[in-house]
Amino acid sequence: MSPPHVLIAPSILSADFGHLAAEVQAVESAGADWIHVDVMDGRFVPNITLGPVIVRAVRAATRLPIDVHLMIVEPERYVAEFAEAGADRITVHVEASPHLHRTVQQIRAAGALPGVTLNPHTSEEALRHILPDVDLVLVMSVNPGFGGQRFIPGALDKLRALRRMIDATGRDIALEVDGGIAPATAPDVIAAGARVLVAGSAVFGAARPGDTHEARVDSYARAIRALRSTADGAA
């Protein structure tokens, strides 16, 4: 069996924000497929990160697709602004959006591809009736809010269930996983059906302080290859 095609989406949450454009360009040169941007509001999650102005800066730094993960309450108030700033995909939490169908339509109307995601304790059944309307499903394998947390193994059952639900639609819906993804956890999530791996600390943590740009590109390329090559083992 040939290995599944797996995309790697480095999360800039673990990047050096003092040199954000250079960090984004380094992971692009290192072979990243998407740039994952974690937006946190201090209400839906206990952390505050960034807004559309940073997405605009990332847009100016790269041609890669920008994958925006909104961990905010009332995401419908902001999706147009993030799309306008350059987001290609915008993912909202089912727990944060009581009128999820309307929010998904708003994302599409704003010109971005809509995604939906679930906290670790939320059942995949919450997504059954929204699948026909989305292009991406994100399974959280940590409690959202911080990078560098430990992978929650219960995400594997959820990935398997969502793989079956997605395949039954006959539509091309990306199944992405986020949190604690490293060479040790990647084979299991790929075997469970994930095809887009978000990785923050496993990629950006590979560089050392004071590294030159070239050394960073090398370290990130090794980290991305290490994740991607686990797809062979999962085949």
Ligand SMILES: O=C(CO)[C@@H](O)[C@H](O)COP(=O)(O)O
């Ligand atoms: O959405 C989140 C955290 O809430 C993630 O995207 C993290 O940024 C992933 O970081 P690692 O677990 O890969 O370090």
Ligand SMILES: [Fe+2]
């Ligand atoms: Fe994320």
